[in-house]
Amino acid sequence: MDDKTIIARRVAREMKSGQLVNLGIGLPTTVARYLPTGIEVFFQSENGIIGMAPVPAEGLENDSLSDAGGSPIGAVAGAAAFDSCTSFGLIRGGHLDVTVLGGLQVDEQGRLANWMVPGRMVPGMGGAMDLVSGARRVIVAMTHTAKGEAKILPRCTLPLTSVRRVDLLVTELAVIEPTAQGLLLRETAPGVSVDQVLAATAARLIVPDQVGVMALAA
Amino acid sequence: MDDKTIIARRVAREMKSGQLVNLGIGLPTTVARYLPTGIEVFFQSENGIIGMAPVPAEGLENDSLSDAGGSPIGAVAGAAAFDSCTSFGLIRGGHLDVTVLGGLQVDEQGRLANWMVPGRMVPGMGGAMDLVSGARRVIVAMTHTAKGEAKILPRCTLPLTSVRRVDLLVTELAVIEPTAQGLLLRETAPGVSVDQVLAATAARLIVPDQVGVMALAA
Amino acid sequence: MNKAISAAAAAERIADGAVIMIGGFMGVGSPHRLIEELVRQKRAGLTIIANDSARPGVGIGKLIDARAVRRLIATHIGTNPETQRQMIAGELAVDLVPQGTLAERIRAAGHGLGGVLTPTGVGTIAAEGKQTLEVDGRAFLLEKPLAADVALIGCHRADYNGNLDYSLTARNFNPLMAMAAGLVIAEPDAVVPVGVIPPDAVVTPHVLVDLFVQGDHRHG
Amino acid sequence: MNKAISAAAAAERIADGAVIMIGGFMGVGSPHRLIEELVRQKRAGLTIIANDSARPGVGIGKLIDARAVRRLIATHIGTNPETQRQMIAGELAVDLVPQGTLAERIRAAGHGLGGVLTPTGVGTIAAEGKQTLEVDGRAFLLEKPLAADVALIGCHRADYNGNLDYSLTARNFNPLMAMAAGLVIAEPDAVVPVGVIPPDAVVTPHVLVDLFVQGDHRHG
Numbered sequence: 001m002d003d004k005t006i007i008a009r010r011v012a013r014e015m016k017s018g019q020l021v022n023l024g025i026g027l028p029t030t031v032a033r034y035l036p037t038g039i040e041v042f043f044q045s046e047n048g049i050i051g052m053a054p055v056p057a058e059g060l061e062n063d064s065l066s067d068a069g070g071s072p073i074g075a076v077a078g079a080a081a082f083d084s085c086t087s088f089g090l091i092r093g094g095h096l097d098v099t100v101l102g103g104l105q106v107d108e109q110g111r112l113a114n115w116m117v118p119g120r121m122v123p124g125m126g127g128a129m130d131l132v133s134g135a136r137r138v139i140v141a142m143t144h145t146a147k148g149e150a151k152i153l154p155r156c157t158l159p160l161t162s163v164r165r166v167d168l169l170v171t172e173l174a175v176i177e178p179t180a181q182g183l184l185l186r187e188t189a190p191g192v193s194v195d196q197v198l199a200a201t202a203a204r205l206i207v208p209d210q211v212g213v214m215a216l217a218a
Numbered sequence: 219m220d221d222k223t224i225i226a227r228r229v230a231r232e233m234k235s236g237q238l239v240n241l242g243i244g245l246p247t248t249v250a251r252y253l254p255t256g257i258e259v260f261f262q263s264e265n266g267i268i269g270m271a272p273v274p275a276e277g278l279e280n281d282s283l284s285d286a287g288g289s290p291i292g293a294v295a296g297a298a299a300f301d302s303c304t305s306f307g308l309i310r311g312g313h314l315d316v317t318v319l320g321g322l323q324v325d326e327q328g329r330l331a332n333w334m335v336p337g338r339m340v341p342g343m344g345g346a347m348d349l350v351s352g353a354r355r356v357i358v359a360m361t362h363t364a365k366g367e368a369k370i371l372p373r374c375t376l377p378l379t380s381v382r383r384v385d386l387l388v389t390e391l392a393v394i395e396p397t398a399q400g401l402l403l404r405e406t407a408p409g410v411s412v413d414q415v416l417a418a419t420a421a422r423l424i425v426p427d428q429v430g431v432m433a434l435a436a
Numbered sequence: 437m438n439k440a441i442s443a444a445a446a447a448e449r450i451a452d453g454a455v456i457m458i459g460g461f462m463g464v465g466s467p468h469r470l471i472e473e474l475v476r477q478k479r480a481g482l483t484i485i486a487n488d489s490a491r492p493g494v495g496i497g498k499l500i501d502a503r504a505v506r507r508l509i510a511t512h513i514g515t516n517p518e519t520q521r522q523m524i525a526g527e528l529a530v531d532l533v534p535q536g537t538l539a540e541r542i543r544a545a546g547h548g549l550g551g552v553l554t555p556t557g558v559g560t561i562a563a564e565g566k567q568t569l570e571v572d573g574r575a576f577l578l579e580k581p582l583a584a585d586v587a588l589i590g591c592h593r594a595d596y597n598g599n600l601d602y603s604l605t606a607r608n609f610n611p612l613m614a615m616a617a618g619l620v621i622a623e624p625d626a627v628v629p630v631g632v633i634p635p636d637a638v639v640t641p642h643v644l645v646d647l648f649v650q651g652d653h654r655h656g
Numbered sequence: 657m658n659k660a661i662s663a664a665a666a667a668e669r670i671a672d673g674a675v676i677m678i679g680g681f682m683g684v685g686s687p688h689r690l691i692e693e694l695v696r697q698k699r700a701g702l703t704i705i706a707n708d709s710a711r712p713g714v715g716i717g718k719l720i721d722a723r724a725v726r727r728l729i730a731t732h733i734g735t736n737p738e739t740q741r742q743m744i745a746g747e748l749a750v751d752l753v754p755q756g757t758l759a760e761r762i763r764a765a766g767h768g769l770g771g772v773l774t775p776t777g778v779g780t781i782a783a784e785g786k787q788t789l790e791v792d793g794r795a796f797l798l799e800k801p802l803a804a805d806v807a808l809i810g811c812h813r814a815d816y817n818g819n820l821d822y823s824l825t826a827r828n829f830n831p832l833m834a835m836a837a838g839l840v841i842a843e844p845d846a847v848v849p850v851g852v853i854p855p856d857a858v859v860t861p862h863v864l865v866d867l868f869v870q871g872d873h874r875h876g
Contacts, residue, residue, distance in 0.1 A: 042643060049635070050642075050643060079638075080599055088547075093615055
């Protein structure tokens, strides 16, 4: 199982039936594939819909229906479409239960940087700043390191997406919960030791007596 | 012709085809009856509709369709319904061409008081403060005096509805245009002299060489 | 998740002293059965946020008649002499708010905004106690968000999930209030299967609605 | 008042250097014929306010390709390498704005508000040059209204008066922009008689729309 699949399968286990969930473009989008049986959530896409679904078959795409990346989607029965103000009112107003976002860095205070690398990559924040500021629960889904460099740092070197502390960080090595006291190591991936996680992490991790083993959705 | 009819018929002549118009409850509402032939305006009601019309016949009322006073109305083909934020967005955002409102007092700076008499009558401002602040053109339609007391005063003694200068004041005696220099007497009613207007007005009026005679819509 | 509930059971979820937003404009679009249940259950000490208190015996006027209301935040009470009587007698506190400002304050709460700047009310009594800010040379009042414990929403249809649509001027404050309260209870004219309200016609998405009142059945 | 116009004649109303809002999200819901006419007519020096610049050859990306744009106010340009190239080369100024903030700023202009307070961006680069206000112990950025000379609106249907409706996620910024510009030009998929769009389905009332682009006729 590759790193991204591990991450997506672990994140999928965080979902609870009835929740409104926004999945970022890329890795987070794949979380939808691994929802545990019996868990039914509603997917919001910030370009203006609740009830996003895959297009059921090729040829059934609609020019007026896409996800936030511009790719064609479908919609469930009972979907709702709305304008961008309402979409972000849902996000900022605390009506979005969970957002899953990719990350470039997370710091010891649990703050995320995920929208630009000054001088090299400036895609823009899109909806990320609103999502991190406003969602009830923010889950960061990212690889633990990038080309051997730590991404979990004492302090982000990249511009922050929000000063709000995220709620959970899931990597292919570990599940980490940012708390007021610092980054708490909750789980390690199957076959990964606490020392391996510590070695791959530049930030200080709080290691409790009991560290669980990541359970992955099928 | 009674005083209120004179006022309504004169105000009706201010309307231009294609305008979006909001008429206040009471006297202003009656302006709709006297629109000159060929003039077609759209009526907004601030409770959430553009395209207000009279109910065409008794028995055709709809429980979900009323004016801002709660009375049943009809709707023209091409009407649009919307929530209260959109309704006042139209008003405050400068999309409403004309509002016609009743008045208790108007002062020399052209400021209107029309929503309360402290200790005696406190109905609330409803939409009046937004209408006066936001409409492109504010027309006050009111009797020139109340029980012999002047209502056009050097300074309002009642709480202001807005500090914005209204655009036109129509009474049964005169048409007065508030300007940066003061209240300009534009027209007198048929058979009414300038001196009669001045006698009924406590505020200073600017009387130009030419004062017209009010033309009334049929 | 079954959101359908009787009006009586829905009203039981609301405590004495609760802060309640109630949709409607002069009774049009108000959730009449829920209002009647609050009266029947003798709820007291309520704070009501609404456009108006309609008339005695009509809509929110029934709560006023029943003396269930301690504080009313509204834009207009001129049509209800009983509201005015209770206010003058000191039995009912009334906060008057310009209508567009009330709408924006409720929306701000529902949309997670810290407030909005409006020109409405600058230099008038409505500015008292509020911060006046100058932006690019123009004066505005800073109006703060207004939230509630409960919102009671009158609507046209609810689908089984709780998606709502509205009819004509019965829409008014309802969709704004549905975003601004902890507990949102809708009272539809009719309940329909999921999918009957098309996505573009849904005004209040189901995720905002906690409960909706079941209809009276007239099937043969 | 006949609001119907050809795409070419509509585009002629727009001057070089104009500030133009263009609806759409990654091209979905954008007024494609109007964009193409601006390119064909070699409009230059434009300021574009939009969610994104889509991709090269798609939607607003065509204006970028044609170097018609001097300044872009958007939330995201990551999908258009040509936008990034022009930005890095100093040929194009890009202001990046959080998406919810862009929506509220446009709405504020259209609704006559002096601004809104949002928690989004507090303590980040997005706060630079902005006033941070504390309201009831929480920090917010004061975000100012954003208006335009022209708004180009993609929509599903326009009736003869100019009432508009939208389809699914093609709605996005379009109805907000239709309130925030001096000249509003809609490009519907179809034009229908007055009354075909029911009052509850009208999203943009006709009074906001100055012109709409006529359809291509396919009648036999």
